């Protein structure tokens with residue numbers, strides 16, 4: 068299956084909760100609604116959530132554009148919330164990236180990321196079949212969220228603190244190399 072084949076074939080996938088996608092390269096990108104979920108689940112202020120569990124980065128795309136993002140912190144390439152038993156410590160409040168993966172443009176619409184995901188994920192190709200009609204609203208949700216994020220970046224002059232309503236550490240932030248898909252940015 069190649070990127071975008073989901074539109075005609077759907078996807079066969081059931082997560083086995085192995086935790087493999089919570090490790091390694093790539094980041095969990097956060098959007099303002101993710102911080103709402105984290106605040107409420109962890110019962111912390113927005114600023115405390117950001118200070119304890121996130122970090123700002125900049126993605127360097129092929130066209131030399133730098134894009135700032137807030138991401139979940141990692142310990143040596145492992146998500147800060149991955150428990151020793153392989154389960155997620157914040158399962159009920161985890162970001163939409165984690166809730167909906169791999170049903171997002173970053174994976175289903177991106178050839179290279181999909182290839183990597185299929186390599187590490189034992190749930191791919193097994194279990195339930197998800198039809199194009201089921202996947203379409205999720206793909207549209209993530210596309211819209213990304214568009215709104217980019218609009219907010221422009222509106223706030225690329226000031227990440229303003230978009231999230233928090234104070235962030237001063238720049239420079241880590242710069243990560245990303246790639247551009249046919250449809251949209253992705254650095255997974």
Ligand code: SF4
Nearest residue numbers: 082083086088188190
């Ligand atoms: S790698 Fe696949 S099966 Fe394992 S936790 Fe991630 S999505 Fe689930």
Ligand code: SF4
Nearest residue numbers: 089146148149155165
């Ligand atoms: S928040 Fe949970 S599901 Fe998401 S990457 Fe971290 S451990 Fe995995």
